[in-house]
Amino acid sequence: MVQAIAPIVAVLIGSGFMLAGYGLQSTLLPLRGELEGFSELSLGLLGSAYYIGFVAGCLFGPFVILRSGHIRAFAAMVAIGSAAALAFPLLVAPTSWSLFRLLFGFCIACLFNIVESWLNDKATNTTRGQVMSAYVLVSFGTIMLGQLAVTLYPITDFAQFALSSILLSLAAVPIALTNSGQPAPIAVVRFRPHHLFRSTPAAFVGATGSGLILGAIWGFGPVFVTSLGYSANTAAVFMSLCFVGGAIGQYPLGRLSDFYDRRIVMVAAMVASTIFALLLARAEAESWWLLAALGFGFGAMAFPGYSLAAAHAFDSTASEDMVETSATVLLLYGAGSIIGPLIAAVVMKSAGPGGLFLYCAVVQLLLAAFILVRIRKRAALTTEEKSDFDIYSTAPVGGAITPEAVDESHPQMEMPEPPETVESEFDHLVETAGFPLPDAETDYDDLLQAPAGEEPLDALSDEVNRGGGNMPDSESRSS
Incomplete structure (x- = not known):
């Protein structure tokens, strides 16, 4: 284990600082925006702007890396993201915040591309599972710590934004000082969403639907808690519990889907999350422990939707197509996350804060109905025909991690020209x-x-x- 992790320790430390800053900012901005008097639609635009930048980073980020190399591109993206974090309190307006959030989303997508291509390059067939599992654990843990960091200072303090900037800046240090060689030039993936829809409609819809829900939760979850009369610190703890529930729910649901039709497991998780969502929509400020338990349960059932959709897509994907499928599933998740906060904002404006979870319940029921139709139209794969669930290749930590090495000869992969001889x-x-x-x-x-x-x-x-x-x-x- 130590031998497998040693070559990528600097990358793991750098990604940990980066994700801690990301988690802090994701929880901080909705809370501070609410205090600044931003409307529901303005807060929804903040969430959508981040994912617009994120999708743009997935599409165009590889070209930035090809131009500058992994280390210099990492340093540049960290610098821009750190500057954006400090710019929020200087220009407090929905328009400027949306622009900063878009830039931040682009930077984060590029950073994910750099980190995960680096890890894939350093991993061998025998160490890939250990390397990627370590990365997923670091990702989940540091995002949660970043969310909880909101409790260190009052929401109105500049220190919150300064801390986010510091964490992002520190991410560049281990990468810049590493004596490990840079990875090979990153491959550019050609996206074919229509191909994924034809082969696995349930995975296509599941990944998009997961973005519709999680994009809204990231954008409005803290606001929902404060609207019940709780403090910003309590809202941060609630979001962390949702995230912890989602992290814990990944593996048992994934392994269960190895032995049963993944689509049935997806439907069961959607129905369960609908129940939790309806209870949260009617929640009142009488019992914090009940609210915390419901948030944990909702996260455990709703957050693994992306992983289950990705695993279902991999079942029908040839090994040489894994990179394309993984990248396409991520892109669909990002597209759903652009739309989700805007729809949730409209529902919350008319139905109140509880409308956030009413929206989530309706989306989950519609997704479950679609997948049930697909179950009736297409027989399930046998256990032998399915690939084993791998949390490191399906976790929604932001980038396209694949269980297979990149096949440079595949027609859907564009390998850049080698550097000067x-x-x-x-x-x-x-x-x-x-x-x-x-x-x-x-x-x-x-x-x-x-x-x-x-x-x-x-x-x-x-x-x-x-x-x-x-x-x-x-x-x-x-x-």
Whole structure:
């Protein structure tokens, strides 16, 4: 286990700081926005803006990474996200906040791409499960800690935004200082949602529906709690309990779906979450413990919807198509999360704060009805035909983690051109200095294998001098 985790410790630490800042900001903004007098629609726009940026980051983030490399792209995205976190209290208005939130969503999607492609690159077939499981545990744990960090300072304090910025900034330190080599250039995935819908409609609808619900919960869950008369600190604890319930519910529901039709497990979880949602919609401020238990139960039944949908999609996916399917499921989740907060805002405006969970109940029932229709139209896969549930390949931590390595020859994958060769780098160096190039028979591999105590540049200097050039000595070069 230690040998499997050691090469990616810096990446795990960096992602932990990043996700802690993400969790803090996700809980802080709805609460602060409510105190600033933002309307339900304005708060809904904040949630939608984040996921618009997130989807844009999923689509265009790989090109940012291709241009700059993993480490520099990570540093740039952390810098922009950290700046956005500090900009919120400087320009308090729904429009500016939506813009900052969109930028933050783009940065987070890019950071997920960097972290998870790095982990996939470092993992082998024998260590992939251990590496990804460690990543999922770090992700769940640090997001929860970030949510609870809201309780450290009053919501009105600038310190809340400063802490979010600090956490994001610290994420760059272990990545920038790592002596581990960067991963290979990230592959660009071609999305085909229509293909997924034709092959597994239940997974398509399940992933989109999960976004419709979770996008609304992230955007309005804290506001729902404070509307009952509880404090902002209590709202943060409630959101953490929902998240913990969702994290705990992932594995048992996933394993249960290995032995039964995954669609039946999805429907059962949706019906159970509907019951919890209806009870929460009628909740009053009389019993905090009851509210906490209902939030935990709702999270345990509703949050694993994404994982079950992803696992169902993987069952009908060939191993070489895993990357495309995983990325498409994530994209559908993001699309649903854009729409969900806006619809929830409209329902809450007319039905009150409890309308948030009324909306969730209606969505879950509609999803369950659709999947029941699909169960009648298509027979279930046998246990032998299904792949085992893997929490590290289906967890909704933000990026497309796959249980298989990237197949560079697959037609749906676009592999970028490799970076400049050693020859072109040395040639450029010598041409810039104004010295003649080594002849065509020069062996560049020998140049890189410099004798002990010499730098590769010194070896090149010797080769150039043998070719008739006059390379300045080391003292002249340094001056």
